[in-house]
Amino acid sequence: MKNFLFFVAILTLSAAQALDVNRVYLDEDDIRSRFAGNGIVRVCTNGESIVGGEFKRGLVVPSPARLCLVTDGKAKSFSATFGQFEKPNRSMLHLRVWCDGKLIAQTPELNSTSGPHRVTADLKGARWVEIDVHAVGNPWAGKSVIGDAFIEMEEGFRPRDITCLSRQLGVLTPKSSDEPRFNGPKVFGARPGNPVFFRIPVSGAKPLNVSIENLSEVPGLKFNSDLNLIEGRVENPGVYSLKVVAKNAAGEARREIKLHIGEKLSLTPPMGWNSWNAFAHDVSAEKIRKMADAFERLNLADYGWSYILVDDGWQIKADAKEPRRDKNGVQLTNERFPDMKALADYVHSKGLKIGLYSSPGPVTCTGYEGSFLHEKTDALTYADWGYDFLKYDWCSYGNIAKGETVQLKYLYPYLIMGRNLRALKRDIVHYACAYGFGDVATWGASVNAQCWRTTRDLFDFWGGILTAMDQMDALWRFVSPGGWNDMDMMVIGDIHWSGGKTRLTPNEQYTHVSMWAMGAVPMILGCDLDKIDDFTLSLITNGEVIDINQDSLGAAAAKVQCGEGWSCWARPLDGGDFAVAMVNESQLEREILFCLEKAGLEGRWAVRDLWRQRDEGEVVRGYRAKVPGHATHLIRLSPREGARLSDRLGDIRENSWLRRAEKIRGQQQSAGCADCP
Numbered sequence: 001m002k003n004f005l006f007f008v009a010i011l012t013l014s015a016a017q018a019l020d021v022n023r024v025y026l027d028e029d030d031i032r033s034r035f036a037g038n039g040i041v042r043v044c045t046n047g048e049s050i051v052g053g054e055f056k057r058g059l060v061v062p063s064p065a066r067l068c069l070v071t072d073g074k075a076k077s078f079s080a081t082f083g084q085f086e087k088p089n090r091s092m093l094h095l096r097v098w099c100d101g102k103l104i105a106q107t108p109e110l111n112s113t114s115g116p117h118r119v120t121a122d123l124k125g126a127r128w129v130e131i132d133v134h135a136v137g138n139p140w141a142g143k144s145v146i147g148d149a150f151i152e153m154e155e156g157f158r159p160r161d162i163t164c165l166s167r168q169l170g171v172l173t174p175k176s177s178d179e180p181r182f183n184g185p186k187v188f189g190a191r192p193g194n195p196v197f198f199r200i201p202v203s204g205a206k207p208l209n210v211s212i213e214n215l216s217e218v219p220g221l222k223f224n225s226d227l228n229l230i231e232g233r234v235e236n237p238g239v240y241s242l243k244v245v246a247k248n249a250a251g252e253a254r255r256e257i258k259l260h261i262g263e264k265l266s267l268t269p270p271m272g273w274n275s276w277n278a279f280a281h282d283v284s285a286e287k288i289r290k291m292a293d294a295f296e297r298l299n300l301a302d303y304g305w306s307y308i309l310v311d312d313g314w315q316i317k318a319d320a321k322e323p324r325r326d327k328n329g330v331q332l333t334n335e336r337f338p339d340m341k342a343l344a345d346y347v348h349s350k351g352l353k354i355g356l357y358s359s360p361g362p363v364t365c366t367g368y369e370g371s372f373l374h375e376k377t378d379a380l381t382y383a384d385w386g387y388d389f390l391k392y393d394w395c396s397y398g399n400i401a402k403g404e405t406v407q408l409k410y411l412y413p414y415l416i417m418g419r420n421l422r423a424l425k426r427d428i429v430h431y432a433c434a435y436g437f438g439d440v441a442t443w444g445a446s447v448n449a450q451c452w453r454t455t456r457d458l459f460d461f462w463g464g465i466l467t468a469m470d471q472m473d474a475l476w477r478f479v480s481p482g483g484w485n486d487m488d489m490m491v492i493g494d495i496h497w498s499g500g501k502t503r504l505t506p507n508e509q510y511t512h513v514s515m516w517a518m519g520a521v522p523m524i525l526g527c528d529l530d531k532i533d534d535f536t537l538s539l540i541t542n543g544e545v546i547d548i549n550q551d552s553l554g555a556a557a558a559k560v561q562c563g564e565g566w567s568c569w570a571r572p573l574d575g576g577d578f579a580v581a582m583v584n585e586s587q588l589e590r591e592i593l594f595c596l597e598k599a600g601l602e603g604r605w606a607v608r609d610l611w612r613q614r615d616e617g618e619v620v621r622g623y624r625a626k627v628p629g630h631a632t633h634l635i636r637l638s639p640r641e642g643a644r645l646s647d648r649l650g651d652i653r654e655n656s657w658l659r660r661a662e663k664i665r666g667q668q669q670s671a672g673c674a675d676c677p
């Protein structure tokens with residue numbers, strides 16, 4: 001009898017083991033690390049649990065988060081226990097399971113008192129499976145726990161990475177040619193009498209000689225040919241056309257660059273680098289200098305990258321024992337930033353501009369000294385130190401503004417700082433980092449801000465890019481030269497302060513950069529430039545893509561055509577060309593047909609593939625492209641025989657950027673969002 005029981009026990013054990021072999025738990029390292037979303041997904045430590053529930057193994061998952069796995073029809077089922085994390089929050093969370101893009105199971109929306117919920121889903125036949133955690137209401141809030149979560153696979157199979165679902169694009173940008181090429185802005189602005197500082201972006205084999213033929217026509221302007229830097233001060237308002245020539249052994253290029261002396265700054269979206277994603281609190285003057293060196297080594301300024309921005313962490317902590325300001329109220333810095341002026345001088349000596357960070361509240365987002373009640377002193381100090389850009393981050397101002405009416409609450413602190421910056425004898429770009437609060441896009445320009453954050457922080461997952469695109473679709477009309485919708489730092493390259501590359505697939509990175517170009521969104525890198533790889537470098541040194549972002553017309557793209565899982569966006573460019581982005585929003589490769597009529601275009605147009613920098617012939621009516629999953633095909637259309645704008649649009653050259661964009665939008669609305677007829 002004893003032997004029999006022993007035999008049964010062994011059988012039971014091996015059956016369980018056999019079963020375990022087919023169970024792929026979501027907390028296994030290679031699966032967990034594929035979760036992408038708003039923060040790190042980590043294994044639960046001992047004692048951490050779901051509110052009101054128990055489990056043996058599990059993950060703490062911030063919302064939103066998404067896991068995509070290729071199961072090749074070899075999966076059987078999924079099950080998991082889902083609930084709020086032990087420190088409950090106010091948001092309602094639920095877990096959803098998708099097979100081949102279709103929702104097949106979900107938990108109810110759970111609040112902190114709901115207790116855990118076991119969810120099971122039949123995955124038979126699925127090519128790919130997506131599991132996501134979503135918060136209802138505010139999608140960027142809340143932590144959940146997924147416990148005892150596994151996929152049962154046929155024996156011998158494991159889920160594969162999502163990138164194998166669709167062909168992934170490699171480096172498309174051709175090697176930069178030896179011939180001189182002007183990149184980036186053709187136009188820039190400065191206030192009368194304030195220092196001018198503009199480095200002319202031009203690529204090509206070195207040595208490369210750049211000169212301005214008619215420099216002497218603009219009193220007060222100087223040219224530093226070592227750095228290709230336009231400097232000086234111009235007192236008289238007006239538009240000055242500068243005839244710039246670049247020559248090297250391979251050839252010569254010419255460009256007319258316009259300097260607007262007037263009230264507007266940032267006539268094209270700012271392009272640069274910010275310290276937060278790469279270094280967070282660990283930022284130091286030393287690291288900032290290294291990034292300026294990297295700009296030089298990588299020739300980034302030749303493509304228009306011009307700002308180095310110090311984010312949070314240069315100030316004194318608000319809870320520190322030491323003073324946070326001197327007797328005159330001037331902000332003091334921590335030991336990692338011994339000399340702010342010297343740091344600015346160093347960055348300027350490379351022909352780059354420098355920015356810093358503060359908050360309208362008493363403390364910044366991570367508890368450093370803010371500018372509340374010191375706005376004027378701080379603006380003067382930043383100018384005195386020689387800074388060119390201020391990221392002004394809402395943070396603790398919410399506590400100050402309690403009880404105010406909505407619009408005033410959000411607008412007021414930016415109005416104060418905007419006025420103080422405007423009064424300086426130095427141009428400091430004002431970035432209102434207001435997360436879309438109080439519809440910042442509608443009033444950003446009125447508080448002397450040149451760009452404004454319309455979204456929460458961007459994280460490196462597909463949902464973040466789609467959210468930004470939704471914002472572009474909703475807010476494109478608030479964009480114009482000198483006023484830009486911002487969607488946060490770009491999440492390409494090595495962007496995790498804990499170390500690690502972006503979790504966006506290569507295809508998704510093409511969509512990310514293409515759409516930032518189309519939306520005229522400030523392109524601010526967040527990666528450690530010392531660790532940059534060839535692929536990331538190729539994404540940021542494609543002059544033809546950057547030209548779209550920096551186009552002088554400053555009209556952001558409107559969505560002109562869309563269907564299930566795809567969309568086409570068009571933006572008119574200075575000189576009569578159009579840029580078009582064909583976005584595959586689905587996981588599988590698909591053919592997208594862009595219908596010219598939907599953007600109000602008639603006649604014959606020449607097509608240029610901007611990522612490959614390749615002419616694609618001429619088109620009438622429709623243009624087709626095979627676009628891999630989550631990738632974007634980006635083209636430039638130039639007018640050829642009979643090219644015109646449909647009667648409903650009139651002559652686009654006669655219209656201001658706003659009217660042009662309005663008309664494109666009007667066309668889309670009347671035509672509807674559907675396939676070509």
Ligand code: GLA
Binds near residue numbers: 276366393
């Ligand atoms: C917020 C911002 C980030 C960064 C941090 C710094 O989260 O959105 O971009 O500036 O604050 O504390």
